[in-house]
Amino acid sequence: MPAATEPDRELPNRELPTTPRGLRTRSSLVAAARRVFEDSGYLDSRLIDITRAARCSAGTFYTYFTSKEEILAAVLEQARDDMLHPGTERVDPHDDPVAVVAASNRAYFEAYQRNAKLMALLEQVSNIDPEFRRLRRERADAFVRRNARSIESLQSRGLADAELDPVLASRALSSMISRLAFNHFVVDAADDRAPAEYESLLATATRLWVNALRLPNTSEKGG
Numbered sequence: 001m002p003a004a005t006e007p008d009r010e011l012p013n014r015e016l017p018t019t020p021r022g023l024r025t026r027s028s029l030v031a032a033a034r035r036v037f038e039d040s041g042y043l044d045s046r047l048i049d050i051t052r053a054a055r056c057s058a059g060t061f062y063t064y065f066t067s068k069e070e071i072l073a074a075v076l077e078q079a080r081d082d083m084l085h086p087g088t089e090r091v092d093p094h095d096d097p098v099a100v101v102a103a104s105n106r107a108y109f110e111a112y113q114r115n116a117k118l119m120a121l122l123e124q125v126s127n128i129d130p131e132f133r134r135l136r137r138e139r140a141d142a143f144v145r146r147n148a149r150s151i152e153s154l155q156s157r158g159l160a161d162a163e164l165d166p167v168l169a170s171r172a173l174s175s176m177i178s179r180l181a182f183n184h185f186v187v188d189a190a191d192d193r194a195p196a197e198y199e200s201l202l203a204t205a206t207r208l209w210v211n212a213l214r215l216p217n218t219s220e221k222g223g
Contacts, residue, residue: 017064026064029054030078033071038117042072042125073135076122079115080139084146086111097159097215102206104150109181109202116185123182140178144170151213160213173209180205 017023032054036045047068051061065071086107112119126133148170154160184201
């Protein structure tokens, strides 16, 4: 019976192991599961495939996870952390706001590219499983909250349109960037079509973000 008929089901929120060996074993299982899911897809992946890839027994698997759903959630959580905090090199939050937006978009796109296969899996699984749909929504909300704080900071410094609702603006702009990334790194790649040039994609996304917030482009003032 499809998981969509079980709206009250929730994935367990198990605590991490407390020993270095336990952490290593769990990490090995998560890494193996990611390889299996990316190679075979979620529906066709079996627990035995994961334990074989991790070179461990089924008993070891159940020490750390209760099901295929739970370990997929752990894999997706790892990817979420990578994408939410990808890091931006040599850009201070108080630098030219346009440079900050460009660097943030570049870091996000690079992280999305690293995790593109998992983003495709999340899109598929969230359509049939309400629990993964909830996880997807929580992931999106985390990005919205982070970007809303950045917009509020820009508004307080007199750099962004003060009349914008920072949360609604963040939701609109974050959704735009997310779908651009999905279409570029998942849809276009899967269809084996020539995707838009990466730098053009980045420049367009940044220009739309900057124009929407009415940010001053200090790099153009001297030119």
